[in-house]
Amino acid sequence: MSQINRQILLVSRPQGAASADNFKLVETPLAPLADGEVRVRNHYLSLDPYMRGRMSDAKSYATPQPLNEVMIGGTTGEVIESKNAAFKPGDKVVGMFGWQEFGTSDGKGLGKIDDTHVPLSAYLGPVGMPGVTAWYGLNRIIAPKAGETVVVSAASGAVGSVVGQLAKQAGARAVGIAGGPDKCRYVVETLGFDACVDYKAGNLYQDLKAATPDGVDGCFENVGGEGLDATLARMNAHGRIALCGFIAGYDGAPMPLKHPALLLTQRLLVQGFIVSEHMDVWPDALKELGTLVAQKKLQYRETVAQGLENAPEAFLGMLKGHNFGKQLVKLI
Amino acid sequence: MSQINRQILLVSRPQGAASADNFKLVETPLAPLADGEVRVRNHYLSLDPYMRGRMSDAKSYATPQPLNEVMIGGTTGEVIESKNAAFKPGDKVVGMFGWQEFGTSDGKGLGKIDDTHVPLSAYLGPVGMPGVTAWYGLNRIIAPKAGETVVVSAASGAVGSVVGQLAKQAGARAVGIAGGPDKCRYVVETLGFDACVDYKAGNLYQDLKAATPDGVDGCFENVGGEGLDATLARMNAHGRIALCGFIAGYDGAPMPLKHPALLLTQRLLVQGFIVSEHMDVWPDALKELGTLVAQKKLQYRETVAQGLENAPEAFLGMLKGHNFGKQLVKLI
Missing domain, CATH: 3.40.50.720 (NAD(P)-binding Rossmann-like Domain)
Structure with missing residues (x-):
């Protein structure tokens, strides 16, 4: 019996303010992994203001989020299964799996992270x-x-x-x-x-x-x-x-x-x-930021919603400033 | 009998649109030259949009034009008398003598120019x-x-x-x-x-x-x-x-x-x-622009008002776009 992946899709574009109606929660069976693929259990989903821009199809710096697909978003989590030599179960990773509980990838755009001194959630905030x-x-x-x-x-x-x-x-x-x-x-x-x-x-x-x-x-x-x-x-x-x-x-x-x-x-x-558009600075910047967080020289605060189903409400609240610090959704 | 210098002063600041009432024409006797000084008969006065900003005392990049002083402005003309070794009668010069027929200077801010291939007026326009x-x-x-x-x-x-x-x-x-x-x-x-x-x-x-x-x-x-x-x-x-x-x-x-x-x-x-604020580029820029004008590779057009007394009207017209190309006042 295949496992179920819960996902949130964008199903309509906002007319004026974004609303919960723009999103839909669906359950999708996970397909078996193909060779070269890696499967991740997402622990944290990042909610960010830029996502509001992607919901519209107005001229912007990014192509709009396609309708009826999983909403875009940064995630951190743990590899649970791998047919890719670069990853093994237990690896902690940061990626862009979007608003869903599991992510499947060929490894591109997936980065291994060390949560010894910096918690997983911080890789979506001050060290992300x-x-x-x-x-x-x-x-x-x-x-x-x-x-x-x-x-x-x-x-x-x-x-x-x-x-x-x-x-x-x-x-x-x-x-x-x-x-x-x-x-x-x-x-x-x-x-x-x-x-x-x-x-x-x-x-x-x-x-x-x-x-x-x-x-x-x-x-x-x-x-x-x-x-x-x-x-x-x-x-x-x-x-x-x-x-x-x-x-x-x-x-x-x-x-x-x-x-x-x-x-x-x-x-x-x-x-x-x-x-x-400035990927060249990421390695230096992340190194500096990670060191500051590990040394407690960079403070940060998180607002954490629990469960994928609460992501739309948390996102809409963040657009109105209801969050306090980085808005996350904890998925596990 | 000393010679008379006609000058235009700023006597009030605009409330809303600038008007002719903001200016006043006065006649001032020229004092004898002191040692080190040079006297210039101004041939052309430059009228420029930035002058409108100087008429106000709102926060801006420059100190306001003081009231009851000669309006600021670029000029080109000819040295008529000199007690300064760097200048001799007949020299053509560019300076900032403002809205008046004669300028007196210790030589600072006064530049010699060559009108063999580039006319005097162009040093207030494409080569200025x-x-x-x-x-x-x-x-x-x-x-x-x-x-x-x-x-x-x-x-x-x-x-x-x-x-x-x-x-x-x-x-x-x-x-x-x-x-x-x-x-x-x-x-x-x-x-x-x-x-x-x-x-x-x-x-x-x-x-x-x-x-x-x-x-x-x-x-x-x-x-x-x-x-x-x-x-x-x-x-x-x-x-x-x-x-x-x-x-x-x-x-x-x-x-x-x-x-x-x-x-x-x-x-x-x-x-x-x-x-x-970028004086470092002036020498290279002026050299390039002067060459282009001398070679007729840079076209320009002038609107020339005749006589100092017509400077205010020409200036106000320029602010409304009545000029066509560089607005100048010919003083001689």
């Missing part, structure tokens, strides 16, 4: 795609000098939390923007940012101004909208903006940039980027 | 600040590859006309945006652009789309507003935007960028710049 995203935007675009000020939106999140901590290690002043007093307290007290502005407090620009007395030299933008407008108005000459996310705009609401002329008057650099 | 602005933004920010498409706004103007011609020489497709059929015809037929879109025709996005069948790889932005929105919507992945001017926004009208999320989805680079 979000961590490298933070590393790239901060080091390759913002490149903060000691004494400069770096503002990070979604500061308690998987990417933002790493940006601010790396900025601090570079000698910069790190200022976060996050939603609510709990997240802001965490950003300052646990992550060690110099300040954090609560955008839900209704006084974003004035609060940001108070938190950035010397202006802003680097902006790591994960959100867009009002926070970006406010940060832009605080930018110093020759500032750098790493554009990483526009989560507020994914639902198609118009979200203009109010004062683009500041880009000229302050001679700013803006660079949009997607970390998968 | 506008030309170097075009050279820097095109070569150092956009850096077009052969076969790529570069869009230039204000394409018939002092900067835009050079951008497109240099882009063509780099093997790129040059597409202009200009106001009215006469300017568009000039841009294509005389300057040699591949196409020019008339933003006054009321169909900007569709016309630009038709003129850029392969999308847009580089944007040299002199204007902002609707043209920038349209160009942004045509940008290919990894496109570059050189932000040089926001003339439409100088009067304080809100001019948001409609779809900033495209900067991320297309992984675009935006760089605001002001050419006076």
Whole structure:
């Protein structure tokens, strides 16, 4: 009797906000392994804002997620069966198996990881795609000098939390923007940012101004909208903006940039980027990030949903900022 | 009896649109030259969009033009008297004497120029600040590859006309945006652009789309507003935007960028710049531009107002696009 693989498919594209109706849970029997293949029991599924972009078929940097196929997503887990000489049962691996309990692969795109000092879940966070995203935007675009000020939106999140901590290690002043007093307290007290502005407090620009007395030299933008407008108005000459996310705009609401002329008057650099186009930096970045996590010099926080069936709800909540730190789904 | 120097002062700052009331013509006796000084009869005064920014005291890249002082501006002219060993009567010079008929200087910031093959006026246009602005933004920010498409706004103007011609020489497709059929015809037929879109025709996005069948790889932005929105919507992945001017926004009208999320989805680079911060490129750029003008390989057009007293009207007209090519005032 073949084992059952539970999977979540994208079955429709959002009209406006994404909803649970866009997803469907199906059960599919696992086919026997072919020669060269390896089978993985996924332990963690990563939920990330970029997935909202893939749900639409609008022009974007990636081809849309096809309908009626397993939703895309990063996973970590354990090899349970292998007909591939490079893998053996018990190996821990990171891959892109998507929203399902088991993954089957010819080994391409599957990386072995060591969970002795870094837990499996962290390979989907600070020592995974979000961590490298933070590393790239901060080091390759913002490149903060000691004494400069770096503002990070979604500061308690998987990417933002790493940006601010790396900025601090570079000698910069790190200022976060996050939603609510709990997240802001965490950003300052646990992550060690110099300040954090609560955008839900209704006084974003004035609060940001108070938190950035010397202006802003680097902006790591994960959100867009009002926070970006406010940060832009605080930018110093020759500032750098790493554009990483526009989560507020994914639902198609118009979200203009109010004062683009500041880009000229302050001679700013803006660079949009997607970390998968910069694979050359991954080995160095992951090595550095893994060392920092193993040495407890890089803090991170996770919100973990239990069970594949709860992935859509967890994902929709994350788009609304209900998560606190990296959003994961534990599958086992 | 001392000679009279006619000068135009900025006497008030614009509330909304700039107006003739902001300026005042005064007559000032010329003091005798001190040792080390040189006196120049200005032949041409340059009028440039950046001056509108200097009239305001809003946060900008430059200190505002002080009230009740001679308006800032580039000039070319002839030395008429010298107590400075580096200059002798008859020398042709380029400087920043501003809106006045005579300039007096200790020689700093005054450059000797050769008008044998390049006319004096061109040192305020293609072989001056506008030309170097075009050279820097095109070569150092956009850096077009052969076969790529570069869009230039204000394409018939002092900067835009050079951008497109240099882009063509780099093997790129040059597409202009200009106001009215006469300017568009000039841009294509005389300057040699591949196409020019008339933003006054009321169909900007569709016309630009038709003129850029392969999308847009580089944007040299002199204007902002609707043209920038349209160009942004045509940008290919990894496109570059050189932000040089926001003339439409100088009067304080809100001019948001409609779809900033495209900067991320297309992984675009935006760089605001002001050419006076890149003095290191001027010698090479001016040499190249001077050679091209002398060899008639770089076309340019001038609108010349006669007499200092007409400078304010010519300047205000230029801000509304009434000029055709580089706006100058002939003072002699």
